Amino acid sequence: MSDQAASDTAPHHRPVRSGDHVFLVDGSGYIFRAYHALPPLTRKSDGLPIGAVAGFCNMLWKLLREADDTAAGVKPTHLAVILDASGETFRSEIFPAYKAQRPPPPADLVPQFGLIREAVRAFNVACVEKTGFEADDLIATYARQAREAGADVTIVSSDKDLMQLVGPGVILLDTMKDRRLGPDEVVEKFGVPPEKVVDVQSLAGDSVDNVPGVPGIGIKTAAQLILEYGDLEGLLAQADGIKQKKRRENLIEFAEQARISRKLVELDQNTPLDEPIDALAVRGLKGEQLIAFLKAMEFNSLTRRVSEATSTDVAGVEPASVPIKGWPPEADPSAEAEKPAESTEKAGDSAPKADAVSARLPADVEPNTPAAVVAERQAAAVAAPVDTSAYETVRSLDRLDAWIAAAFDLGYVAVDTETTSLDAMQAELVGVSLSTGPGKACYIPLLHQTGTNDLLGGGLAPDQISQAEAIKRLKPLLEAPTVLKIAHNLKYDYLILARHGIHVAPFDDTMLLSYALDAGKGGQGMDELSERWLGHKPIPFKEVAGSGKSMLTFDQVPIDKASVYAAEDADVTFRLWRVLKPRLPADRVTTVYETLERPLLPVLARMEMRGISVDRQILSRLSGDFAQTMAALEAEIHELAGEKFNVGSPKQLGDILFGQMGLPGGKKTKTGAWATGADVLEDLAAQGHELPRRLLDWRQLSKLKSTYTDALPGFIHPETKRVHTSYSLAATTTGRLSSSDPNLQNIPVRTEEGRKIRTAFVAAPGHKLISADYSQIELRILAHVAEIPQLVQAFEDGIDIHAMTASEMFGVPVEGMDPMVRRRAKAINFGIIYGISAFGLSNQLSISRSEASDYIKRYFERFPGIRDYMEATKAYCREHGYVVTIFGRKAHYPEIGSSNPSMRAFMERAAINAPIQGSAADVIRRAMVRMEAALDAANVRADMLLQVHDELIFEVADDAVEAALPVISKVMEEAAEPAVRLRVPLKVDARAAQNWDEAH
Known part of the structure; x- marks a missing residue:
């Protein structure tokens, strides 16, 4: 509010009358929301914690500025910030256990309570609290008095306990979400109108405040009962007539407990007030007074904004002297002195945005609740500065034992390994880092060398624990079921440590x-997550080991440099865990993590360790065959x-196609060369041009030769004589696994050449490979999620789905169907899932775009549910x-609202496909997680080796094949259950053979 709005002599008392508007700010809620909205901040000059004060001031300033804008809403005539006083309230006398389980406020918040009271005074706003009563009781009393005087009331809060006050002339304003909560919103929350909220809460209770309620009755049931019986007493009087036995018994047995609960949750609207409502009259902002406080807090950005809004000269205002209780804290002789975190002007003074707040914590967090405890954990992750000088290099068994003991005492420890290679199956373990809390980390060097990375070498650096001894000490910790x-x-x-006999769990x-x-x-x-969540950029690997040809293996890095880098990794990992783990329940993805992500990790690790055999001779012969075929194609x-040119040169090829031959559709890239990508060649081939078809x-062949037949022998492990691919669980948005070094998921299955490559993947002597492949799983998922009756029925009846689609679309009988017609239906079936365009379908089927467009249109006419699904998605x-x-x-597509039409269309296609492809990926993940236990239970030895999209590959002894096949099929076909019962059955084709191609 501007200084012109109210002079310094304006009275602080003005009777409330009809037409006035009273704003009552839930100050305690503001404090805790402010505290959790920003990372922990400290005053630069003395390390005083000020994060909550900064957030509170920004929120109050925003509220006052918006209230001063008549175009934005009604200006308050009376305004107060209501706070909770310390100490117990009258409710503790009614029920001693009331709020007894709430933890104390965070240590760095305690000294900020007094500062926030000073902040309210600096804003020249009434600040009210009363011993023995909660802030909610004061708000309820002021609201009643205001309504009796004919004034309207806005309660600035999102606290559910205040919703009982909502009614004619009284609303709640959630400033974080910019949402006004009236009677309709209360009904949405509680299922009953505001006047019945207390009755519902009396039955449902509140675990946060330790309000007992009635066992077995939640909000929804309570609302139904109150709506049926009128109020609590009416319900209790007729409880013996309730049909549900357990509910009836509980209401009778815990009737008095419900009555006590009502006394606890009902707000006291007759609280004795030390400050009459008339004293809450808006007083007007005093620029110099507020700026003096803000300068004392070192909130530079907010100081400038207030100066501009009030036309106050900042330079002429001295910082206020602010009394601070409990600061500095008494020194703890057992703890090392910590450096105060430096507050940054940008972070400390910028107003917290709702989206930034909600990314850390649900906006309706209340003081000392489990949500607040979660937020406190998150804040602790960034509270201590990343001080790499504080890390320890562990060079003795005594110090290693001390770190291990600390981890056992805590019950958790962050772990990281440093090695000589990214190949987990061949890398040497050079060192291990541990972290037991933010800023508490160490590095245990094991195999660092003294010399450079040359032929002469150097020998083991001194003062290192032997690798064998360290592994012996670490194994009990890393396998301990009591330590996460x-x-x-x-x-x-996991792979590195498993090779040394350590099987990490739990994790x-x-x-x-x-x-x-x-x-x-x-x-x-x-590194990316650290910058995103912690605001910290970790030390880049190249700063430690170099890059390019001069890059050192980690055992050649000096221990002092290695220690800082490695310990920081463990420290950052621990902090990220504190930030991310509490978000799982809030984001409703706990089950995804617990059932689809975490349990799959050791399964994949064991698959990677097993590897698969490949036949070098077959690969060598195929390389020769491919080379001959490529030579013949080059000649053609x-x-x-009409001339010779380098077929592998895009520039020469472009000049031939569009320069000399003058083929249509040529486009030049930014470099000035003709575009000759696969899409260009496919378009030309679809138009009937033979040269582009031969080039494709x-x-x-060139890709298959270089990627597989030439390269695969180089991936054969020198000891196991097998190929060990590496799976990534987190590389795709949809949950599909990806494979690398080598990538075994891109070998074409539908081409003759791709199938030839699969013949090189063979079973060990005396064994067979089993290929178990889901049949049309994505179409089955589509039939389920889009609820397409024809598809559902066809799958239930075991009908050829592509023939059925062709019959539906083209009106031809299934019996004696032309294979070309079925092929077109198959292309459309699978293409629709991926949002195929008329252009794409025309290329795939070698038909005109208009004909392809007609096919797609006819498809949606025959299966309208698919169009509905796509639009709804x-x-x-x-x-x-x-x-x-x-x-x-959840698969996120934040660019779906992009103003770029191409980007938007791409995101829409991806969003349509993701629930289908992602669900199929989840199904096979569930199967993989359950598979080993199912095989063990059936006493069948079958080693799962590979996962390739919808297919699992096993190696099984010859005499165990018949027993393994039904177990594998059953686990895969029932993988969705019991979480989801699909409308259509899953079908698995499983067979055994000597090589992968024959088994598929």
Whole structure:
């Protein structure tokens, strides 16, 4: 409010009358929401915690500025910030256990309570509290008095306990969400109008405040009962007539407990007031007074904003002297002195935005509740500065034992390994880092060398614990069921440690936590997450080990440099765990993490360790065959072009196609060269041009030769003689696994050449490979989620789905169907899932775009439910920013609202596909998680080796094949249950053979 609005001599008392508007700010709620909205901040000059004060001041300033804007709403005539006084209230006399389980406020918040009272006075706003009563009681009393005087009331809060006050002339204003809560919103929350809220709360109780209620009755049931019986006493009087036995018995047995609960939750509207309501009259802002306080707090940005709004010269105002109780704290002789975190002007003074707040904590967090405890954990992750000088290099067994003992005492520890290679199956373990809390981390060097990375080497650096002794000491900790191990991308460390006889459990993986929460919002790398959540940029690996040809392996890095880098990784990982883990229940993805992400990690690790055999001779022969075929294709291409040129050169190819041959559709790239990508060649081939078709064939062979037949022998492990691919759990938005080094998921299955490559993957002597493949799983998922009657019935009846689609679309009988017609239906069936366009379908079927467009149109006419599903999915994604699989996995597509039409269309297609592809991916994940236990229970030895999209590959002894096949099929076909009962059955094709191709 401007200084012109009220002079310094304006009275502080003015009777409340009809037409006035009284604003009552729930100050305690403001404090805790402010505290959790920003990372912990301290005053630069002396380390005083000021995060809550900064957030509170910004929120109050925003409220006052918006209230001063008559275009934005009604200006208050009376305004007060209502606070909770310390000490017990009258409710503790009624029920001694009331709020007894709430933890004390965070230590760094305690000294800020007094500062916030000073802040309210600096804003020249009435500040009210009363010993023995809660702030809610004061608000209830002021609201009653205001209404009796004919004034309207706005209660600035989102506290559910205040909803009982809502009614004619009284609303709640949630400033975080910019939402006004009236009677309709109360009904939405409680299922009853405001005057019945107390009765509902009396029955349902409140675990946060330790209000007992009646066992077995929640909000929904309580609302139904109160609506039926009128009020609490009416219900209790007729409880013996309730049909449900348990409910009837509980209402009779706990009737008095319900009455006590009512006394606890009902607000006292007759609280004796030390400050009459007339004293809450708006007083007007005093610029110099407020600026003096803000300067004392060192809130520079807010100081400038207040100066501009009040035309007050900042330079002429001296900082106020602010009394601070409880600061500095008494020194703890057992703790090392900590550096105060420096507050930054940007972070400390900028007003907290609702989206930033909600990213950390649900907006309706209340003081000392479990949600507040969660937020406190999150804040603690960034409270201590990342001080790499405080890390310890552990060089003795005594110090290692001390760190291990500390981890056992705490029950959790962050772990990271440092190695000589990214290949977990061949890397040497160089060192281990541990963290037991923010800023508390160490590095245990084991195999660092003294020399450089050359032929002469150098020898083991001094003062290191032997690798064998360290593993012996760490094994009990890393396998202890009472200690949670925390890591980022644990699968790598799991493999490294498993090779040394350590099987890590139990564990949390911060990469998987982030993936379950935010897939599609960005990368899941530790450095990226650290910058996003902690505001800290970790030391880059290249600063420690170099880059390019001069890059050192980690054992060649000096221990002092290695220690800082490695310990920081463990420290950051621990902090990320504190930030991310509490978000799981709030974001409703706990089940996704617990059932689809975490349990799959050791399963994949064991698969990677097993590897699969490949036949070098077959690969060598295929390389020769591919080379001959490529040479023949080159000769044919040269003949078609009329001259020789480098077939692998995009520039020369573009000049031939569009320069000399003058083929249509040529487009130049930014470099000035002709575009010759696969889409360009496919378009030309679809138009009937032979040269582009032959070029596509040549490129396909060239890729298969370089990627597989030439490269796979180089991936054969020198000791196991098998190929060990690496799976990534968090690389795709939809939950599909990806494979690398080598990538075994991109071997084409529908081409003759791809099938030939699969013949090189063979079973060990005396064994067979079993390929178990889901049949049309994505179409089955589509039939389920889109509820397409024809598809559901066809799958239930075991009908050929593509033939059925062709019959539906083209009116031809299934019997004796032309294979070409079925092929077109199949292309449309699968294409629809991926949002195929008329252009894409025309290329795939070699038909005109108009004909392809007619096919797609006819498809939607025959199956209208699919169009409805697609439109509903796009709408949901636009509203929420994500879509959800049938198992609750969220796939985020934040760019779906992009102004770029191409980007928007791409995101819409991805959003349509994600629930289908993601659900299919979740199904096979569930199968993989259950598979080993099912095989063990059936006493069948079958090693799961590979996962390739919808297919699992096993290696089984010859005499166990017949027993393994039904177990594998049953687990896969029932994988969705009991979480989801699909409308259509899942079907698995499983068979055994000597090589992968024959088994598929």
